[in-house]
Amino acid sequence: MTYTPPPPGSKIIIVGGGCFGLSTAYALALKNQYDIYVFDRQQIPAPDAASSDINKIVRMDYANDTLYMHLTIEALGMWHQWNEERSQQNLDPVFHRSGVLLLSGKDEFSSFEKACMKNIREAGYGHFIKEYQSPEEIVEDFPQFHHAVKQGFNTAYLNKAGGWCNSSEAVKHMYQKCIDHGVHFVLGDEGCLKNVYCDPKNPDTVVGIQTADDTIHYADRVVLTTGSWTAGLVNMHNQVVASGQQVVHFSSPQNATLNASWEKLPVWCGDLSNTGYYGFPMTPGGKMKIGKHSSGYLNPREVDGVSVPRTQVTHTTDTLPIGALREFRQFLGNFLPETSSLDVSFGRVCWYSDSIDGDFVISPHPDYKNLIVATGDSGHGLKFIPILGFKIRDIIEGIETEYSRAWAWRDMSTQDTKLDGLRADSLLQRLLLDETEHARMATPDEFKASRPRL
Incomplete structure (x- = not known):
């Protein structure tokens, strides 16, 4: 279906x-030629959005997916600019350059880490890389990992340019930028999408949206930046x-020495392509x-089998599957054993919106006129919030770039599904959230550390 970019004066x-929605709204608003509205069923930041979290990794380590490496490099300058803006507003920084430590096992780097270092160096950023020549060098810089190194996580490099962002605060920061530039917001019950609204005479032409209160809001273009909810809409x-991906938090232990040690951690990846585990420093x-x-x-929902998010907004007692909790405890017992007593x-x-090949899906929808989808974060979108909207704006305006080509609609078969190189199980092994013993939700009592009993 032929896509026509919106002319000046269009309502979008x-x-x-x-992340995707606010960044897009801001980039469009900077052109000062569109009427921009953002709808969301909750206040911003929505508590069950993937972007609403205490932190996310900011890394440029993408192996052979160099498109994202260069996008991160572009975003890093913006993150530092945001920190300057927040300093002027007497606010805490949103980006923390702690470094990203990629640990491997079996005395050698995985193919992923080898490709990361190769491509970073070839791009001229080798000065960001500190490659450790021995296990002892890792422990010298980061004694917090002495036990992990003894357990075989004894090969590593540090990317000194990376770190972590306070993701919820980053969303708030972009939200304020949108407000400052005249973006309109419709939030809460009035902003809850019921369905995309099509012209009754032309059912393949989107003319707006219908919200949960049955109000029809007309627009010249509709952009769905609905994350993991998109496939259900x-x-x-x-x-x-x-x-659905698993996350746990530990609160500050009653141990000043341990607290000080954990505050100085880098972002770490524990042989990520084999184990899947990663972590962060203790936050302030x-x-x-x-x-x-x-x-x-x-x-999967009953009506059609489409997987939809199940979150703590609608299931207030949800935690994470008991099987996942047990696997966390087993891994951390070897990697960071101090957590065993906490x-x-x-x-x-x-919830991720996993694309079929790990690339974003940002494109006019092939079945409808006037509808653009921007989704497929695949668990690595938030680091790009300062810059991503400018790339999405190009797509909305019909400008061809290397990003529009990479993120175009692909019509791939599910048998071609390929997860990114940092997944612990690149062969699909997805389990269903259900009431079986492995996938039922863990109880608060099961969150407690095992303690000896008299």
């Missing part, structure tokens, strides 16, 4: 006020699927997050 409705032809608020990057869980203070399933 963006559905979804997370419009037929995505299996190009994306909602997958006393929380330490650890996650697993894997093929995840599915939550209760897990929080756990949730974080």
